[in-house]
Each structure stands twice: as C-alpha cells, then as structure tokens.
Amino acid sequence: MNWISNYVRPKINSLFSRREVPENLWTKCPECGTMLFHRELADNLNVCSSCDHHMAITPRARFTALFDGGIFTEAKVPEPIADPLHFRDQKRYPERMRAAQRQTGEKEAMLVAEGEIGRTRIVAAGQDFSFMAGSMGLYVGNAIIAAAETAVKRKCPLVLFSAAGGARMQEGILSLMQMPRSTVAVQMLKEAGLPYIVVLTHPTTGGVTASYAMLGDVQIAEPNALICFAGPRVIEQTIREKLPEGFQRAEYLLDHGMIDRVTHRGHLREELISIVRLLTGQPPAVKGDLPPPQPADGAAKTDVPPAAAPETGAAKT
Amino acid sequence: MHYLEFEKPLAEIEGKAEELRALARSNSEMDVEKEAAALDRKADGLLKDLYKGLTPWQKCLVARHPDRPHCSDYINALFTEYTPLAGDRNFADDHAVMGGLARFNDAPVVVIGHEKGNDTKSRIERNFGMARPEGYRKAIRLLDLAHRFRLPVVTLVDTPGAYPGKGAEERGQSEAIARATLKCLEIGVPLVSVVIGEGGSGGAVAFATANRIAMLEHSIYSVISPEGCASILWKDANKMQEAAEALRLTAQDLQQLGVIDRVVKEPLGGAQRKPKDAIEAVGTAIGAMLKELGSKKPEALIRDRRQKFLDMGAKGLAA
Numbered sequence: 001m002n003w004i005s006n007y008v009r010p011k012i013n014s015l016f017s018r019r020e021v022p023e024n025l026w027t028k029c030p031e032c033g034t035m036l037f038h039r040e041l042a043d044n045l046n047v048c049s050s051c052d053h054h055m056a057i058t059p060r061a062r063f064t065a066l067f068d069g070g071i072f073t074e075a076k077v078p079e080p081i082a083d084p085l086h087f088r089d090q091k092r093y094p095e096r097m098r099a100a101q102r103q104t105g106e107k108e109a110m111l112v113a114e115g116e117i118g119r120t121r122i123v124a125a126g127q128d129f130s131f132m133a134g135s136m137g138l139y140v141g142n143a144i145i146a147a148a149e150t151a152v153k154r155k156c157p158l159v160l161f162s163a164a165g166g167a168r169m170q171e172g173i174l175s176l177m178q179m180p181r182s183t184v185a186v187q188m189l190k191e192a193g194l195p196y197i198v199v200l201t202h203p204t205t206g207g208v209t210a211s212y213a214m215l216g217d218v219q220i221a222e223p224n225a226l227i228c229f230a231g232p233r234v235i236e237q238t239i240r241e242k243l244p245e246g247f248q249r250a251e252y253l254l255d256h257g258m259i260d261r262v263t264h265r266g267h268l269r270e271e272l273i274s275i276v277r278l279l280t281g282q283p284p285a286v287k288g289d290l291p292p293p294q295p296a297d298g299a300a301k302t303d304v305p306p307a308a309a310p311e312t313g314a315a316k317t
Numbered sequence: 318m319h320y321l322e323f324e325k326p327l328a329e330i331e332g333k334a335e336e337l338r339a340l341a342r343s344n345s346e347m348d349v350e351k352e353a354a355a356l357d358r359k360a361d362g363l364l365k366d367l368y369k370g371l372t373p374w375q376k377c378l379v380a381r382h383p384d385r386p387h388c389s390d391y392i393n394a395l396f397t398e399y400t401p402l403a404g405d406r407n408f409a410d411d412h413a414v415m416g417g418l419a420r421f422n423d424a425p426v427v428v429i430g431h432e433k434g435n436d437t438k439s440r441i442e443r444n445f446g447m448a449r450p451e452g453y454r455k456a457i458r459l460l461d462l463a464h465r466f467r468l469p470v471v472t473l474v475d476t477p478g479a480y481p482g483k484g485a486e487e488r489g490q491s492e493a494i495a496r497a498t499l500k501c502l503e504i505g506v507p508l509v510s511v512v513i514g515e516g517g518s519g520g521a522v523a524f525a526t527a528n529r530i531a532m533l534e535h536s537i538y539s540v541i542s543p544e545g546c547a548s549i550l551w552k553d554a555n556k557m558q559e560a561a562e563a564l565r566l567t568a569q570d571l572q573q574l575g576v577i578d579r580v581v582k583e584p585l586g587g588a589q590r591k592p593k594d595a596i597e598a599v600g601t602a603i604g605a606m607l608k609e610l611g612s613k614k615p616e617a618l619i620r621d622r623r624q625k626f627l628d629m630g631a632k633g634l635a636a
Contacts, residue, residue: 211498
C-alpha cells in the first residue's frame, strides 16, 4: 500500500495494456491509393487529404463533427415489428439484422438527432450505409417520420443525409410503402413551413432517391456521390450501351439541373448553418469556434470523450 | 390463346378438343361433340385445379400474361367520353402512361394508368408500360387538374417498373416519381387505385398512393421483381420462384398486411380467359370504392390517405 503500487504501477499498466489499438491504423484511399493515418482521416471527416475522395462516414461520426461541440441528443424512434414477412433468402432476415448490428454497433440504418449547429437548432437524420446498405425499411420510415415530427414540435429545420442502396427487400411491400410514408413526413414539414434540406451522399439510389431524398427545399450533394433511381449496371443491361463518364454522379446531376449544389464535406457545416439561417430569417451566424450549448437536460448525450469537448462551464447561454 | 408454362397440360387437352371440332366441321357426318364435351369438362377441372393453388411465381406469370386486359381495355369498357390529355408541358408525351378526362357511371372523373400495349408495335410505342419522367409529370398535371376541378381520380396500375434508361435518369426519374407520390398525398379528391397486372416498385407507388387500393386476384405488387431480388439476395436470377415466395407479393398477402383494401375476383383461369368478366369486376370495385369516399370532405380525404400510409406496417403476417 504505497505510492508505487497504488498510483505508479496502475498508471504504467494503463499506458501499455489499456490503450486502444485500432485494428487498422492506416487506410488506403480507394481512389488514389494514398495511405492515410486513421486519426488524420477521421479529423478530415473521412475525406482523402491527397485527392479529396469522400469515403463513407457513419451518421454518428458525422453528427459529432456537425453539431456544436459534438453535442446532440438522439431522438426516439418508435420500434417497428421485427421481420413482418418472416423473410428468408439464403439467411433469415433476423440473422442478417443481428450481423449488421454486431458489425456496426448501431440498432438500425438511420440515426436521428437534435442539437445546434452554429447556435441554430436543427433536427438531423443520417442514413448509415454500413448497416445493410442503409436500406429503407419500417425502421427507417419510422425514423424519418420521428425526425419530421420532432422538427415540427421544435419548429426547426430538418437536415437529412441520405445514403442507401434502396428499399429493404427483406421487408417486401412494407419497405416499398416507406416511399409514401416518408413522403408524408416531408409533407408535415412543408405544411409547418419548415426548411427540409437534403444532403445526398454516396450512394443514394432506388426507392430512397424516388421519395424523401429528392423532395428537399434545397438539394446538396457530396462530390462524386452516385445518385440515381436505377443503377448504372441495370441501365447498361437495359440499353446495351456504355454510359458516359461521370453518369449519375453528383456533378452530372448538377449539370442536368437535378440538384442545387455539390459541396465538399469539409464545407458542409458552414454551408448548412448559412442556408438554414437564411431560410428561417435569422441573422448571420457568428463565425469562429463556438462554445457548445448547455445540455438541455440529463438526457443530453455527448459522443466525444470529455477531454475533446470544451468545458461546458465556458458556455454562456 | 397463349399458354403459360404451367398451363401446358391444359393446352394439350384444349388443343385436342379443338382438333376434334375442326375435324367435325370438315366432315359433317362425324359426331364428336360428346367426346369434345368430355375433353372440355376435363379441361375445366384441370383449370380449376391449376388456378386454385397458384404459387406466387405462377401468379407473376399470370399477372404478366400478354393476353390480359390492359389499361386501354378497361378505359374503353368502363368509362365514357374518355378524352385523353397528353404531355408533361416540359419535354414529351409519354405513351407508357395514358390518362385524361372521362365519365365513370356518368360522373366526371380523371383516369390515369400504365399501358403496356398488346402487340409488338404498340408494346414498343408504350415502352412495355415502363414510364419515363414525362409519364409521371403528366400524371402530376392530371392529378392537379382533378384537384382543382374536384374530380375523383381512378388510377390503373400495370407496370414492370419505371424505365431504367439514360435519358430517364438525366431528366430526373426519381424526382418525378417522388413528386407524383407527393401529389397523390396532396389532392383533396377521392383517389382510388386498382392494380390490374404488375405493380412494379416505385413506378407503381407513384400512382397507387391512394385512399383505396384494390388488386385483381392474380396481380402482383412488389418492391422488386422476383428476378431482381433473386439475383441480389440469392446471387442467382434463376431463384425467382423462391424470391417470389419470400417477397409476399400476392394480392392475398398484401390484403393480410393491410397494404391493400380489397381483392377483386378474376374469372376462372385468370383475367386473360374472360377479359369482359374481369373488366366488369374491376368496374364494380371502382364503383364501390368511389362510393365509400363520395361524402368525404377534401380535408378528410387528405388526412385519411395520409393516416392510411402512416399506419401501414403495424401488422405483419401470421407465422
């Protein structure tokens, strides 16, 4: 019981044993092949620092970077019935679900959060491509409706980040019915006169594009994101000809008048703050490092380690 | 008569009966009626058996049967004063979608539907019922017209899906479908929909986001074609029978799931055998659905339609 065994030894041990060693310290950019150090890549929001290739980012990581001080509250999404069709292909649907949950640590393919960006309250919904290709089933439908309802209740804009291979086939017709269901959510925002901003990320395809992802008041896309109804392979098989370079990519859609802007992930936050404040008649945001807002209640959830977040005491509300 | 793969035994019997009768016609002394009638009875029995337990995949085949009555057949038989209206006012008139003003039981309505065509020439002209953005934008225009002039809308759904083409994508296929679905949700008039053949994914939703949805007994409505689903989930397009089974795309399953409101009975052997009967049955269903909605106020129609879709998915299929 002395200073060495109580303090020094645990400290030394923690230095060696408890330090988390990420499995992969380096990621190879699939576009230019540059090896990127994981921390640097995360700081750069999963954008390659040498060629600006936008890699996938989870909604949780995105929201942590998006919201002031990385602080947001998760909105509750009503739980739908599981496996309504008792679907089985080569595997049972519940097995596929469990595998996706294990792999991602998330419950489903969409995360809904509320918080402030540049001191402007918003609701954000992010689709998670790593969870069963972000596919839209009952849960995603419920999440969009919950996001719209929360936005209406708080009288604030909804910013939605789409990423999906389309509808969740394992929920059959009920996944298709998420097209009209999510459209009802968009209608709620329209009626309440609240801005609905869509950020299309790579890839956004199928029934998702053909419903809520194309109904935004402002449509922004991340560079080079594939955005389409029918995928390029299906089209090539149908028309039996080679498709032009860049077909169905964000820039191509911009050229064809289908979206408003193509914005680098690194500039998205600033741009969203500006657009949201312009649409809601608020004065320009004060630029610079904004302190985080005071958490609204005990339910407030921080997704960054305390050391990375500025002292909450410093925030003047 | 076009026979489907599973109808081959039937084709044999009916063929024999036909042969006998042809023989009798060329030789007046022969009396084959008795034998032929026996074959007819046998064929009837077989038809009944075949159609009693159609598998989901067989239903897909029936739903796509080339002799099945199509949208234009229904419009010609059930509506009067049909006045087609064309074009999306932006780019083109899409012949995969037909629609316009008409009377149903003397009352003015707007009717919109997918038309697949019935021979090579018309199928190409109609693009096999696969609409391009112009088709959905034409529908949006007609839905808007119906709303402004307080005319109920009848939509007839029969499409393999929206057209997956280069131009269609460039002109905003997904945006057009999304806006059509939104427009369906916004109009303050009764909107009833009947799936008469194939309800193919988003291309069908754009017309079928309705107050009341009916399906013909052997029609299908699905998020993806069984072939497409098989190639993605089974990595083998030949597993379409399994996929059709798993997707639960039949009218009967959809009614159990609360996605559709009624199943319209088809004549024995499918709508293609007795088109007139099938068309009449659809007419009765349209009439009944419009009647159910007739007294509702615009706000109630919009609210109820919305709620109908919000409530969907509350119940699954029994284990």
